[in-house]
Amino acid sequence: MMRRVLMFIPVLLAVALGIVLFAGIGKDPTQLESALIGKPVPVFSLADLQDPDRVHHDDVFQGEVSLLNVWGTWCPSCRDEHDDLVWLARDEGVRIVGLNYKDNRDLALEWLDKLGNPYALSLYDPQGRLGFDLGVYGAPETYVIDADGIVRYRHVGVITPRVWQETLRPVVDQYAKEG
Amino acid sequence: MYPELGQFSLILALLLAGLLATVPLVGAISGREQLQAFARPLASGLFVFVAIAFGLLTHAFVTDDFSVAYVANNSNSLLPWYYKFSAVWGGHEGSLLLWILMLTGWTLAVAVFSRRLPTVMIAQVLSVMGMVSVGFLLFILITSNPFDRLLPNVPADGADLNPLLQDFGLIVHPPMLYMGYVGFSVAFAFAIAALINGRLDAAWARWSRPWTTVAWSFLSVGIALGSWWAYYELGWGGWWFWDPVENASLLPWLAGTALVHSLAVTEKRGVFKSWTVLLAIVTFALSLLGTFLVRSGVLTSVHAFASDPTRGAFLLGLLAITIVSSLALYAFRAPVVHTRSRYGALSREIFLLLNNVLLVAAMLLVLVGTLYPLVLDYLGAGRLSIGEPFYNVTFSPLAIAVGFLLGAGIFSRWKRTDGGWLGRKLLWPAAISLVLTCATLVVYGGFSPWAFAGLLSACWVAVATFLDLWDKSASRHGRWHGLKRQSRSYYGMVLGHLGVAITMAGATVVSNYGVERDVRMSPGDTAEIGDLRFTFSEVGQRQGANFVAQYGRFDITRDGRLIATLYPEKRQYRVQRNVMTEAGIDAGLTRDLFVALGERVGDDAWAVRLQYKPLIRWLWLGALFMAVGGALAIADRRYRIKVRSGATAKAARRPGGQDEGVAEAV
Numbered sequence: 056m057m058r059r060v061l062m063f064i065p066v067l068l069a070v071a072l073g074i075v076l077f078a079g080i081g082k083d084p085t086q087l088e089s090a091l092i093g094k095p096v097p098v099f100s101l102a103d104l105q106d107p108d109r110v111h112h113d114d115v116f117q118g119e120v121s122l123l124n125v126w127g128t129w130c131p132s133c134r135d136e137h138d139d140l141v142w143l144a145r146d147e148g149v150r151i152v153g154l155n156y157k158d159n160r161d162l163a164l165e166w167l168d169k170l171g172n173p174y175a176l177s178l179y180d181p182q183g184r185l186g187f188d189l190g191v192y193g194a195p196e197t198y199v200i201d202a203d204g205i206v207r208y209r210h211v212g213v214i215t216p217r218v219w220q221e222t223l224r225p226v227v228d229q230y231a232k233e234g
Numbered sequence: 235m236y237p238e239l240g241q242f243s244l245i246l247a248l249l250l251a252g253l254l255a256t257v258p259l260v261g262a263i264s265g266r267e268q269l270q271a272f273a274r275p276l277a278s279g280l281f282v283f284v285a286i287a288f289g290l291l292t293h294a295f296v297t298d299d300f301s302v303a304y305v306a307n308n309s310n311s312l313l314p315w316y317y318k319f320s321a322v323w324g325g326h327e328g329s330l331l332l333w334i335l336m337l338t339g340w341t342l343a344v345a346v347f348s349r350r351l352p353t354v355m356i357a358q359v360l361s362v363m364g365m366v367s368v369g370f371l372l373f374i375l376i377t378s379n380p381f382d383r384l385l386p387n388v389p390a391d392g393a394d395l396n397p398l399l400q401d402f403g404l405i406v407h408p409p410m411l412y413m414g415y416v417g418f419s420v421a422f423a424f425a426i427a428a429l430i431n432g433r434l435d436a437a438w439a440r441w442s443r444p445w446t447t448v449a450w451s452f453l454s455v456g457i458a459l460g461s462w463w464a465y466y467e468l469g470w471g472g473w474w475f476w477d478p479v480e481n482a483s484l485l486p487w488l489a490g491t492a493l494v495h496s497l498a499v500t501e502k503r504g505v506f507k508s509w510t511v512l513l514a515i516v517t518f519a520l521s522l523l524g525t526f527l528v529r530s531g532v533l534t535s536v537h538a539f540a541s542d543p544t545r546g547a548f549l550l551g552l553l554a555i556t557i558v559s560s561l562a563l564y565a566f567r568a569p570v571v572h573t574r575s576r577y578g579a580l581s582r583e584i585f586l587l588l589n590n591v592l593l594v595a596a597m598l599l600v601l602v603g604t605l606y607p608l609v610l611d612y613l614g615a616g617r618l619s620i621g622e623p624f625y626n627v628t629f630s631p632l633a634i635a636v637g638f639l640l641g642a643g644i645f646s647r648w649k650r651t652d653g654g655w656l657g658r659k660l661l662w663p664a665a666i667s668l669v670l671t672c673a674t675l676v677v678y679g680g681f682s683p684w685a686f687a688g689l690l691s692a693c694w695v696a697v698a699t700f701l702d703l704w705d706k707s708a709s710r711h712g713r714w715h716g717l718k719r720q721s722r723s724y725y726g727m728v729l730g731h732l733g734v735a736i737t738m739a740g741a742t743v744v745s746n747y748g749v750e751r752d753v754r755m756s757p758g759d760t761a762e763i764g765d766l767r768f769t770f771s772e773v774g775q776r777q778g779a780n781f782v783a784q785y786g787r788f789d790i791t792r793d794g795r796l797i798a799t800l801y802p803e804k805r806q807y808r809v810q811r812n813v814m815t816e817a818g819i820d821a822g823l824t825r826d827l828f829v830a831l832g833e834r835v836g837d838d839a840w841a842v843r844l845q846y847k848p849l850i851r852w853l854w855l856g857a858l859f860m861a862v863g864g865a866l867a868i869a870d871r872r873y874r875i876k877v878r879s880g881a882t883a884k885a886a887r888r889p890g891g892q893d894e895g896v897a898e899a900v
Contacts, residue, residue, distance in 0.1 A: 058570040065512060066561035069519070072605070073554050076526070079608045080546040129809060131307055131393040 091198075091206040096123075097188035104155050104163060104177035111178055116204040120231045121150040122223070123198040124174070124214075125186060127158040128166045130194040136213040137170050143219060144173035149227065153177040156186045156194055199223060201230040237302050237381040240290035244381075247283035247338070248371040250276055254341075254364030258357035262431070270357035277345040277360050280367060281338040288335045291380050292322050301388045304328060304380045310394035310809050312780040320405040321395040326529060326545075327380035329408055333525070334370050336409075336416040341367065344420055344445070351441060358427035359420075366419055369552045377545045394780070394809035403463030411456030411483055415521040417449020418486060421493065422518035425511045426560055429567045434507045439500035442514065444868040446497060447726075450490045451864030454733075457483050458857030466817055471750065471828045471845045473853060476625045481604040482524030488597035489517040492590045499586050503648060505577070506587070508568040513590075515564060519557045520597075526553055527604070578650040585643030592639065596632040600625070630684065637691030637738055640731060641667075641698035663701055667693035678747045678848065688742030696735035699728055726867030733859030740852025749846040752832075756839040757786075763846045767791045768829065770842065781805040781814075786840065788818060788829045802831040826850050 091097070096113045103109040116123075124140060126133040143149045153174035155163045160179060167177075180186055189198070199208035208226045210218065254276040261269025291304075295318045300306040308325045309318055323329040341363040348356050374380070424442040428434045460483065465473045474480060493513040500510045526549045577583040603624055645651075645659045670693040675681055706724070709716030753761045755770045762768070769789045776783050783803040790798045800818030807814065820827040825848045832841030 059565075062508070062565040062568055062570065065516070066558060066565050069557050069561050073550065073558070075605070075609050075612045076550055076553075077547075078612045080543055080550060129393070131389070 091189065092209065094206060096200055096204050096206060097185065099178075099185045099188065101178045101180050101185060104153070104160065104167075104179040107160070107179075111176065113204060115152060115176055116200045117202065119150050119202055120227050121152050121175070121200050122227070123152050123154060123189075123200055125154045125156045125189070125191050125194050125196040125198075127156045127194050128162045129158065132213050133195045134170075136195055136215070137173070139214055139216060139219070140173040141171045142216075143214070144175070147219075150175045152200075154185060155179050156191065157181060157183045197223070199226045199230070201233070236290050236293055237299070237383060240287045240294075241375075241379065241381040243283040243286040243290070244371060244375055247280055247287065248368065248375060250280045250283065251364050251367035251371055254280060255361055255368050256364075257361075258364075259361035262354045262357045262361070267353060270353050273357045273360040274345045276364070277338075277341045280364070281342040284331075284335050284338045284371075287381075288322075288331055291328060291331060292319065294381075295319065295322050298392070300390070300392050301383050301385060302380075303382045303384045306384055306389050306392045308392070308395050310392040310780065312808065313392075313395060313400070314779050316405065317395055317400050321399075323408050324395045324399050324404065327374070327378045329412075330370070330374050330378055330529075331380055332409065333412050333416060334367065334374060336412050337363070337367055337370065337419060340416055340420055344423075348441070354431065355427060355433075355441075358430055359423045362423035362426045363419060366423075366556065369556065373545075373548055373552060377548050391809075394807065397781070397805070397807040397814045398467060400780075400807075401463065401467050403459060403467060407456060407459040407463055409456075410452055410459055414449050414451075414453025414456050414490075415483075415486060415524065417445065417452055418490060418514075418518045418521050420445040420449065421514045422560070425514035426563065429511065429560075429563050432567060434511060434569055436501050436504045439497050439507075439510065443494075443497045443501060444873055446490065446494055446514075447864045447868050450487070450494055451861040453483070453487050453490060454857045454860045454864070457487060458854040462854050465850070466819055471817065471830065471843065471847065473744070473850065476603070476622055478604050479524075479528050481600050482520075482527045484600055485524060485597055485604075486517050486520040488593050488600065489513060489520050492593040492597070493517050495586050495593075496590050499583055503577070503583060505583060508570065509590070511568055512564060513594075515557075515560050519553075519560075520601075522553050522556060526550060576649070580646060580651040580653055580656060582643065582646040582648045582651070585639065585646045588639055589636065589643065592632055592636045596629060596636075599628050599632065603628075630688070633738065634687050634691040637695050637734065640734065641691075641694040644698045644702045644731070660698075663694060663697040667697045670697070674743075678743065680747070682746055685742055685746035688738060688746075692735045692738035692742060695731055695738070699731045699735070703728055721870055721872075723867045723870035723872070726863040726865070726870070729863030729866060730860045731863075733856040733861075733863060735856070736852050736859055737856025740849045740856060743849040744847050744853070747848050748850070751844045753842050753844065754835055754839050755842045756836070761842075761844055763844055765792055766797070766827070766846065768844050770840075773838070773840075776803075778805065780809065781807045783816070784831075786818075786829075786831050786842070790820065790827055798827055800827070800829045802829045804831050821851060823851055824848065 096116055098113050100110050100112050103111060122143075126137075140151060144151050151174050153176070155177055158179075158181065160181070163177075163179070167174075178185065183191070189196075195213060197210045197214055198206055199210075201207050207230055208223070210223060212218075214223065254273065257276070258270050258273035261267065261272070291302075293299075294302045294305050295309050296315070298305070298309065298311050298318075300309075304325060304327045308328070309321045313321065321328075323332040341360060344363065345356070345360060348359075351359075421442045424438060424445070428438040457480075460480065461473045464475065464480075465471060493510070496506050496510045496513055499506050526546070529545055529549060641663060642656070642660055645656060667690055671686060671689045674689050674693075675686065678685075703717075703720075706720060707713060707716035709719065749763050751761060751763060755761060757770055757772050760767055760769045767790065769791070771787045771789055773784065773786050776785060783805040785801045785803040788800045788802065789796060790800065798820035800820055802818035803816040805814045805816055815830055815832070817828055817830040819829075825846060828843075828845035828847055830843040830845075832843060835841050
């Protein structure tokens, strides 16, 4: 009888493991890896996408909670989220700063012309310098940056209305209130 | 039109799988032979429809049908044709389809090659495999349909295949790996069938054995290919990173290696049955766990597919049903009666049991290391991952211990081995391997405890294997006759064990005596590793099919004599715009020379990584030996001799005079 009870050990272990794995689902493993959370946006000076002679610095994030959206015309998922970004900027009144990442200026401008421009401001980063400092994995990625220029949240992947409602909006609202 | 047909055949395949999972099983339980007879035709039909779906997806890639979302995300019109072909399994959906294709392929193989098995048994085995197919077909149809269309916004061109995957390694690595993973489903199905009808006898072990060996061989090659690919393609010159996904492939391999050995004991001696059947279940469970880890996004890894919580949840549900129900079945049905077969403390049974203990310990170690971050996170202790140091100090001693045990175990006999005789027998191998090890240490110049232990263990395995072959092949008709008399399965074992020795020697030497230098070099500069002189002679540009590359030319000389010229590259792929490092490698049996071009650090200066990698090829050569050994083992004559139906495995007497009486007692 005792031996029969022992035979149940494997199945119990499997169930325990299953519970741990289940808890792990949906938690983005890359989520907390950004060492930048709680720190200021890296120092940068990058040209404007539309106007090559204008240079922006990290102070563009001062004064208002913004989203920093990393994108490129080479990235199909960016195409997927673009319409939602336009909606966010137009109907939800979110300030979005675009970081055109490792891309080509002409292609990027053509894209914004054709699909609409959700960005209050577009940074042009063909070498991926700011992207490197941010620790960008791949596009699209979106950072919530508070009114003091502190990185508060990092979202890897596409923004959908659902991601906005459930994940990003609470963060944005929280820091908008504090500011 | 074609993509819809593909989806339609997947749905048909699902229906057939559903029938396969139920009809023959009902037939087996109720004893109705006409229902059992459905098993084989259903298995064939299932394979055919999955194959059609796979063929249609391939067709979509080859014809650049970017209206199919999966094609648009993983291919491009500029992609060379052979990568268009391999891009079929370059992403989650397609690789899952490949996984299913192989699962149904194995099912078909069981249906075709098991004609001698009792009909009831084959009906149950195929039914269990049908159940697994149902699960995965549901998974692909519900969460990961590769035939989803992008209508009406058809992209003009595709997003291209990830450049990391545009490589020969990717063409062959996943299929091999999946053949191994999925192949263990056969051993699993046999185990479940045996548990269902309560016939967990030596015959069951004999039937499962060749299937397990084949799957294990494929997995060995798959893992080796993955390691080789990482070595030359990731550009850092490492060959094993203890990455969660690498670990996920190592887990079933370790369990499978234990299974191969414990099946041997169960077949020959009729003991360890409950343990063997548990191993068969665990091995396949670990294959499924690997699939889950890669596709659910719970762990970070270079290999991981895009994380999607729905997929993760579905897959976990599938995993839970499969594993929990089979382990519960095990808990209720596995025999607990003590086997009355006696064996002494130094018998071959005990050696193989210890081998199992060590392999399973190693498996648990890797499992803990891989899942530890998840468990910590679950307990709210934050995220962290376990790196190489953990594995190096814990895994290496186990591997070395397995080697020592193996060398001694080769000479052991079933039932009882005389201790004094075994001690005297081991004297020569011990002396020879000690001398060989010291000689190798002198050649590579430098003693370290790890190098000594690793090499000693590797030499010990090799010398013991050869000595055993020498003993067994003694014959009155001369050595050649004696060698010819040995069975193929014996040679399979010899090759497998030599493979272990070769891989261990390679791993030990390259880890302890490899040299790595990161230097800043401009054209014209030279750098040295030992007596090798690396001259950075020029920089150039070239055009590939879908990339532009900057290359450096490195001339490597020793004493003024040119040994090799290498052209490491930095490639910029046009569509995805990633920059890839393509290392320049001069491969050799005794050493690799490796040059990788890093970032440009000045006007004409580059960060360059130079490496000298002794015996690195042995790592993969050893795996090849193991796989060939596995292939030889299943080509053994006894698998082609007609088995009397219901035979309780009167084990084929192995030539060489071993004592192999079969004491069947349950």
